[in-house]
Amino acid sequence: MRWLTVFLGIASRELLRFTHQRERFFAALVRPLVWLFIFAAGFRAVLGLSITPPYQTYVLYEVYIVPGLCGMIQLFNGMQSSLSMVYDRETGAMRTLLVSPFPRWFLLGSKLVAGVLVSVIQVYAFLAVAWFWDVRPPAMGYLSVLPALMLSGIMLGSLGLLISSTIRQLENFAGVMNFVIFPMFFASTALYPLWRMRDASPLLHDICAFNPFSHAVELIRFALYLKLEPVALAVVLGCTAIFFGATVFMYNPEKGLWRRR
């Protein structure tokens, strides 16, 4: 019961902060909408797509990129959480969290899941707008995608936490944009299917195939159409374990980040 109280306390703080930062919500929503309304509309005529699972027929490019844009929201949200962790560490807020008597892995995990809940709200808001843009997955898909969103959000949030533990100053965060977010997003299946990548470059295809973000996107894509992609699920779970395990190590009082400072 006390553990639940801690989790609910951390989650409600994240949600309260989110509701107090309306501009953050709109920024998170506008980014994928710009891609959907402008980029996808422009490239629809240029980029032909063959029938690739989970789709059973030819789909418009807008339909194809929506799961990738859901992943994009979660990727940015994970990095936003990472940014706020660095900021919290520079102020006293992070210390206040870590001096709670509860285990550090549980505190970090609660903060992670709380951040994912915020990103899931943003994804559903985006899917609602996309519905009006004629991107309409099966009605049950909106439900079946929830676990996929939670899992992919936790993986990306874990990566964000891990990155936050390696960044010493807020100013270094611009590097995260250049070296993590952009390569992860563009070298993935968010915008193009893998077979198109192979046509362009076998090396790029291999990079995309190994990119954990590709697997997060495919997990979301399949779940949205009521299917399960087992390889994507395994990769997402495995990467989550690695990223979160490394984060707990870095925040461990006996080793890692704080001890070096």
Next chain:
Amino acid sequence: MSALRVEHVSHRFGRVPALEDVSFDVPKGSFTALLGVNGAGKTTLFSLITRLYDSTSGRIEVAGFDIRRQPRDALARLGVVFQSRALDLDLTLRQNLRYHAALHGIARPDARIDRVLAMVGLSDRLGAKARTLSGGQQRRAEIARALIHEPSLLLLDEAAAGLDARSRQDVLAIVRGLGAQGVSALWATHVFDEIAPDDPVVILHKGRVLAHRPAGNDLTAEFLEMTCAG
């Protein structure tokens, strides 16, 4: 049993020594000052007591609980006011205090919130956003936050830094008053005016304890003499 016992604690950041063989204790219900110039090692010592990281060697006990071996018991008895701001400025005072109560597993904190806000004289600001509080009020709110789980020891790292004289006196009066309720305080500072002659004082300089005794009437001169020699 002491509220805090620090025994032969040393800590290094890589090859750089931050603390060397630091030992002292904080008696139950006392107001003990930890005096040292900037860079003396006060914040490092607080980080070790709160187990942000473990010391290279030595032992720290809070209310008899070893911070390394029994961290849950030790941290549950510890309240901390950090040097840097820890309130969430976008949240109200009530929301901030609820959050911190939750971090200690307290499910229904409203009665406690009323009590600690009354202790620091902020009952009328319960619904105010932290951003709208003055510097002194924010510090008092931080003390209320640190007291919400009824700790037996309060650590305050330069808690009066940046406050005007009146606010500083208010904060000091609140912290000194806690002793009557059995709450000990370790007050880290580099300001001599914040220490009364009867207060036990631990003088920390370049990571070493130079003295641990009542402050006396001539603390400033003695401190300068000790630190110039050290």
